[in-house]
Amino acid sequence: MAKTALITGILGQDGPYLAKLLIEKGYKVYGLMRRYSQPHMGNLKFLGLDKTVELVEGDLTDESSLLNLIKIVRPSEVYNLAAQSFVGSSWDQAKLTTEINSLGVLYLLNSIKFFSPTTKYYQASTSEMFGLANDGGYQDENTNFHPRSPYGISKVYSYWMTVNFRESYGLFTTNGILFNHESPLRGIQFVTRKITDGVARIKLGLAENIALGNLDAKRDWGFAGDYVEAMYLMMQAEQPDDYVIGSGETHAVSEFVKLAFAEIGITDWEKYVTIDARFKRPAEVPHLQARASKAETKLGWKPKVTFQELVKMMVEADIKRLQK
Ligand code: NAP
Ligand code: F7E
Numbered sequence: 001m002a003k004t005a006l007i008t009g010i011l012g013q014d015g016p017y018l019a020k021l022l023i024e025k026g027y028k029v030y031g032l033m034r035r036y037s038q039p040h041m042g043n044l045k046f047l048g049l050d051k052t053v054e055l056v057e058g059d060l061t062d063e064s065s066l067l068n069l070i071k072i073v074r075p076s077e078v079y080n081l082a083a084q085s086f087v088g089s090s091w092d093q094a095k096l097t098t099e100i101n102s103l104g105v106l107y108l109l110n111s112i113k114f115f116s117p118t119t120k121y122y123q124a125s126t127s128e129m130f131g132l133a134n135d136g137g138y139q140d141e142n143t144n145f146h147p148r149s150p151y152g153i154s155k156v157y158s159y160w161m162t163v164n165f166r167e168s169y170g171l172f173t174t175n176g177i178l179f180n181h182e183s184p185l186r187g188i189q190f191v192t193r194k195i196t197d198g199v200a201r202i203k204l205g206l207a208e209n210i211a212l213g214n215l216d217a218k219r220d221w222g223f224a225g226d227y228v229e230a231m232y233l234m235m236q237a238e239q240p241d242d243y244v245i246g247s248g249e250t251h252a253v254s255e256f257v258k259l260a261f262a263e264i265g266i267t268d269w270e271k272y273v274t275i276d277a278r279f280k281r282p283a284e285v286p287h288l289q290a291r292a293s294k295a296e297t298k299l300g301w302k303p304k305v306t307f308q309e310l311v312k313m314m315v316e317a318d319i320k321r322l323q324k
Contacts, residue, residue: 246290
């Protein structure tokens with residue numbers, strides 16, 4: 001019998017990439033989405049998946065919708081990708097962020113425990129949990145957490161709840177501690193997409209500059225398509241465990257800006273960028289850099305797309321999108 005997977009957050013960035021991978025592997029994929037009067041299917045359509053994923057309605061803040069769904073579908077695997085994932089909004093919407101990212105995870109885990117205890121569970125944990133903490137510049141599975149935002153804090157709760165359901169009830173639950181990963185499907189608020197969309201607009205004469213916040217922050221950026229493979233591999237491991245997933249390289253926001261402008265032949269990028277305090281955060285995460293050697297050794301996972309290739313891919317996709 002074909003395996004079944006339920007992916008929450010199916011309309012976001014990672015959901016469609018993961019759905020594509022699982023469908024190619026023969027899974028029947030259910031995608032959880034909230035109720036909309038007009039669903040935004042753009043990311044699923046981009047990968048040609050709008051007809052192949054079976055969309056089901058539910059909300060992470062509504063426990064009964066999750067209990068019902070797990071009882072009916074009893075999937076082989078649940079990938080919980082749904083979240084209020086924008087760090088910048090998490091200060092102003094801390095309660096909502098906590099309800100979705102923390103309590104939503106508890107509801108989902110309880111639903112599995114009650115109605116489908118053989119279902120494997122993947123939790124989308126994040127490098128934002130490390131925040132200020134690093135061991136000689138790197139973060140790995142042994143680095144302590146020091147989150148800097150309500151988002152990071154909400155994800156620390158769900159990380160530990162995922163571990164606790166494994167330890168308390170013997171469920172197959174796993175945390176992927178993923179560092180930043182991007183793609184042409186990235187939400188427009190996130191800095192990479194904001195930059196590549198802005199660069200494309202400048203090239204096409206649709207804008208004159210890009211307003212950004214802190215250009216000094218450093219991130220370990222990879223390609224979302226590579227990172228969903230790590231999620232899949234974690235769920236196929238013999239024993240459930242927690243893994244850091246990242247490229248091992250770190251780059252300042254200013255380096256991303258420089259490379260993106262270079263793609264359209266502009267080298268004096270400073271002329272096109274303004275600094276706007278509205279895009280700075282009350283507490284910043286200055287430096288993220290993964291040491292993903294556990295994933296490499298135990299899962300055989302390594303990223304394929306380089307930082308330079310990622311920037312190029314995103315700029316090209318935005319130019320194409322705007323030309324349409
Ligand atoms: P994303 O593009 O923001 O997608 C998140 C999805 O969650 C959206 O489609 C959203 O639905 C859905 N959602 C939000 N609240 C919900 C609720 N109450 N009930 C049901 N669905 C809800 O995020 P992503 O970049 O794909 O990331 C996937 C996951 O990985 C997230 O949990 C994120 O926190 C985590 N993560 C991401 C990164 C990264 O660099 N991308 C790194 C580490 C961890 P709507 O479409 O209705 O808004
Ligand atoms: O910011 C700086 C900003 O919003 C990256 C989420 O997927 O990855 C993501 O969180 C950096 C920060 O992503 C602007 O201050 C400068 O230092 O693209 P971002 P993030 O906060 O790293 C983690 C791993 C997740 O888990 C999250 O869900 O860029 N920055 N100027 C800016 N950021 C934004 N958004 N906009 C600016 O204008």
